Amino acid sequence: MTPDIDLARLHEGLVRIAREAGMIALRDYRPDQLTHATISWKDGGSPVTSADLAVDVFLNDALPGLAPLPVHSEERADSWNPHAHSAFVIDPIDGTRDFADGGRAWCNVIGVLVEGEPVAGVVHIPATDTTFSAFRGGGAFRNGIHLSAAEENGQPFSITGPRVALDAFIRKTGLAFRHVSGIPALAHRVLAPLDGKADFALARAGGHDWDIVASDCILREAGARLLTISGQTPRYALAGGEQPPLVAASETLLRTAGLLDGEPHSHLTNPA
Numbered sequence: 714m715t716p717d718i719d720l721a722r723l724h725e726g727l728v729r730i731a732r733e734a735g736m737i738a739l740r741d742y743r744p745d746q747l748t749h750a751t752i753s754w755k756d757g758g759s760p761v762t763s764a765d766l767a768v769d770v771f772l773n774d775a776l777p778g779l780a781p782l783p784v785h786s787e788e789r790a791d792s793w794n795p796h797a798h799s800a801f802v803i804d805p806i807d808g809t810r811d812f813a814d815g816g817r818a819w820c821n822v823i824g825v826l827v828e829g830e831p832v833a834g835v836v837h838i839p840a841t842d843t844t845f846s847a848f849r850g851g852g853a854f855r856n857g858i859h860l861s862a863a864e865e866n867g868q869p870f871s872i873t874g875p876r877v878a879l880d881a882f883i884r885k886t887g888l889a890f891r892h893v894s895g896i897p898a899l900a901h902r903v904l905a906p907l908d909g910k911a912d913f914a915l916a917r918a919g920g921h922d923w924d925i926v927a928s929d930c931i932l933r934e935a936g937a938r939l940l941t942i943s944g945q946t947p948r949y950a951l952a953g954g955e956q957p958p959l960v961a962a963s964e965t966l967l968r969t970a971g972l973l974d975g976e977p978h979s980h981l982t983n984p985a
Contacts, residue, residue, distance in 0.1 A: 718780050720833055724848040726779040727823050727835045731846075733775070734768045734821040735839030738806055744840065745815040752813055760809050761788065768805035768821060776801045776823070785826075785951050787923045795952035799827045802926040802951070807836075808898025817841055822900045824926025826949055834927025836900045845904055845931050853935035855908065862937040862963035863909040870966065873905050874915025878958055882915055882942060886970045899924040903961040907935050912966055915942075916959040922949045925956065937963045944972035 741750035741764040750762035769788040776784050785800040786792050794800075801823060806812050808819035817840040825833040833848040845860070847853035853860040869889035872879060873896060883890060893911050896902035899920050905911040916925075926949060929939045939947060939961045947956055960972065967973035 718827065718832075720848040721851055723779055723825065724833050724835075724846060724851060727825070727833060728837075728844060728846050730772065730775050730779070731821050731823050731835040731837040732844065734771055734805065734823075735837050737768050737771055738764045738812065738819075738821065739839050740764070742812060742840065743815050744817070747815065748813045750813070760813060762806070762809060762813055764812065765806045765809055769803070772801075772803050772805060772823065776803070780825070782825070782827075785923065787921065790953060793951060793953040795950055797951050798829050800825075800951055802826050802923050802949070804900060804921075804923040807900045807924060811897040816897065818896045818898045818901050820898050820901045822923065822927050824923070824928075824930060826922075826926050826951070829949055831926045831930035831933070831949075834930040836904060836927050836931065838901060845907070845928075847931040847934035849930065849934065851934070853907070853931045860907055860931075860935050862906055862932075862935050862965075863912075864963075870912040871910075872913040872915065873902060873911040874913075875917045878915040878917045878942075881958065882913075882960065885942060886972075888970060900928045903928045903939055903959065904931060906937050906962050906966075907932070912962060913970075914961040916956075918955060918958050920956040920959060921953065922951060922956070925959070928961070932961055937961060938967055938973060940967065940972055942972070 750764040783800045785802045804822040812819035821837045823835045835846040837844045869891045872890040903914045905914040942958045
């Protein structure tokens with residue numbers, strides 16, 4: 714880890730900046746109505762709005778003042794650098810369709826990757842004024858209050874995510890599940906095990922680093938994990954590539970599902 718980054722101070726700055734980013738997005742947000750923002754379409758068919766781009770400009774300007782790191786953003790392909798191992802990793806608005814339609818799950822996402830490892834992150838949900846955050850060794854928080862993975866209620870376990878991913882997960886684990894309503898923003902969805910919305914959260918293949926670096930850190934610090942459905946820790950290449958199918962849950966449940974072996978990873982929540 715880069716020794717001259719004060720993670721506690723960095724965390725404070727990230728929360729402040731994420732909330733400021735949310736205020737920018739809210740200028741064009743209309744609850745339960747189509748956004749005021751201009752909507753255009755990327756080559757792959759996904760939408761991007763003028764609000765996404767405004768938040769991206771703000772974050773690209775503001776974040777380097779917190780630490781001497783580049784900014785890796787979904788909205789700027791020229792920021793994708795496979796030779797970088799440390800960066801702010803951002804999705805200005807995760808869940809753009811939800812934002813554009815006036816939904817409440819979209820979020821502003823800022824993760825910090827140092828030497829390939831998530832060390833801090835914020836997922837701010839402006840429509841509900843909810844902020845999840847964490848930094849390595851300092852714990853996880855929801856609106857400033859310490860956060861731990863919710864206790865499960867027993868089988869059938871609750872699970873959220875695309876049904877195509879659910880079918881594959883059931884075949885792999887042999888566990889019984891009940892499906893609960895989805896959360897369209899990936900960074901937000903994988904945090905569902907932290908607030909009792911679901912025991913497990915799934916993502917189909919196709920997510921990106923900017924979707925999950927922040928949530929990965931938050932989950933680890935809360936006593937949960939984000940893994941591939943093969944039980945591997947995600948790898949971050951910062952090159953714009955896609956992640957494989959993913960699952961988030963408490964460490965206890967991931968062991969129940971056969972995806973995590975051994976004792977709880979307590980070193981992820983204690984200062985070095």
